[in-house]
Amino acid sequence: MIEMHQLSKRYGDVLAVDSFDVTIRPGVVTGFLGPNGAGKSTTMRMVLGLDTPTSGSVLVNGRPYRDSPAPITEIGALLEAKSLDKGRSARNHLLALGATVGVGASRVDHLLELVGLGDVAHKSAGSFSLGMGQRLGVATALLGDPAVVMLDEPVNGLDPDGILWIRTFLPALAAEGRTVLLSSHLMSEMELTAQHLVVVGRGRLLADVSMAGFIAGATTDRVRISSPDAGRLRELLSGPGVTFTSETRGELVVQGIPVARIGECAAQNRLVLHALVPLVPSLEEAYRALTEDSVQYHGGTGWTVGIGVPAPARPALVP
Numbered sequence: 001m002i003e004m005h006q007l008s009k010r011y012g013d014v015l016a017v018d019s020f021d022v023t024i025r026p027g028v029v030t031g032f033l034g035p036n037g038a039g040k041s042t043t044m045r046m047v048l049g050l051d052t053p054t055s056g057s058v059l060v061n062g063r064p065y066r067d068s069p070a071p072i073t074e075i076g077a078l079l080e081a082k083s084l085d086k087g088r089s090a091r092n093h094l095l096a097l098g099a100t101v102g103v104g105a106s107r108v109d110h111l112l113e114l115v116g117l118g119d120v121a122h123k124s125a126g127s128f129s130l131g132m133g134q135r136l137g138v139a140t141a142l143l144g145d146p147a148v149v150m151l152d153e154p155v156n157g158l159d160p161d162g163i164l165w166i167r168t169f170l171p172a173l174a175a176e177g178r179t180v181l182l183s184s185h186l187m188s189e190m191e192l193t194a195q196h197l198v199v200v201g202r203g204r205l206l207a208d209v210s211m212a213g214f215i216a217g218a219t220t221d222r223v224r225i226s227s228p229d230a231g232r233l234r235e236l237l238s239g240p241g242v243t244f245t246s247e248t249r250g251e252l253v254v255q256g257i258p259v260a261r262i263g264e265c266a267a268q269n270r271l272v273l274h275a276l277v278p279l280v281p282s283l284e285e286a287y288r289a290l291t292e293d294s295v296q297y298h299g300g301t302g303w304t305v306g307i308g309v310p311a312p313a314r315p316a317l318v319p
């Protein structure tokens with residue numbers, strides 16, 4: 001378990017982490033989300049004792065990580081996949097690290113197989129692709145069979161097979177009773193992997209809530225209509241504030257008009273409906289709605305972050 005108590009970090013004028021009160025619990029994968037510069041890496045560095053909090057504290061399994069008598073069994077982390085001795089083979093890299101903490105060859109070989117590097121165990125880690133380096137980083141994090149696993153962007157550079165592996169592997173680690181904290185900018189993967197979310201923006205805690213609660217709190221007013229009279233319905237529903245975001249033969253997605261009004265309109269005009277479905281937002285839509293005010297670094301394409309509609313009132317996302 002990771003417990004943050006009023007955890008804060010200031011770099012000069014920048015309050016990178018502002019009074020986080022968060023507990024990352026065992027048994028589930030917790031996703032750590034936030035725009036660039038939100039404070040995720042700073043938080044993870046403080047968890048590991050690599051950065052000292054300006055104020056507040058963070059405990060790993062009940063004590064500061066620096067005070068742990070057997071740190072490698074407390075927490076395994078992947079922060080920078082390429083921080084390894086590139087001259088060594090993958091196996092020798094793990095053996096060298098393992099030797100400092102009493103982990104032997106059989107566990108190293110088991111881990112290499114587990115992360116899919118068994119066939120290249122004797123290749124130089126310096127020749128590894130980004131994705132292979134990520135796999136080796138995950139193996140390194142797991143060397144000490146740690147109770148807490150913390151991975152920063154582990155999916156970065158992985159091929160589809162590797163992405164699928166992370167998607168099943170991390171929930172399996174959590175199901176064993178471990179605490180798993182995962183940061184990623186890949187929303188679709190996060191939605192499939194994490195059961196709980198901690199969302200930060202500009203150093204502030206924006207949400208600490210279950211995945212289901214997060215998505216349920218962000219309603220969209222998009223409705224999918226399937227009807228042989230789709231063209232006529234479109235004419236009748238058109239008006240100020242109403243947009244049609246997708247249209248194929250016999251199907252419309254309309255935004256800006258309540259679902260009940262659409263049904264009434266169809267009934268009044270004796271139009272046949274095959275389906276009238278309020279659309280559930282994706283994690284990406286829910287995330288953008290919550291963080292659109294917290295994005296500091298916008299691209300220069302004229303594209304606006306956010307889903308184009310005002311964020312609806314949402315239930316509290318921080319306990």
Ligand SMILES: Nc1ncnc2c1ncn2[C@@H]1O[C@H](COP(=O)(O)OP(=O)(O)OP(=O)(O)O)[C@@H](O)[C@H]1O
Pocket residue numbers: 011014016034035036037038039040041042043
């Ligand atoms: N060593 C440092 N010195 C000064 N400022 C720093 C330092 N580390 C981070 N910052 C600042 O703290 C803020 C939070 O940075 P951090 O790297 O924690 O964000 P992040 O959420 O991990 O971003 P990203 O998603 O881009 O990795 C940023 O404004 C960053 O510029």
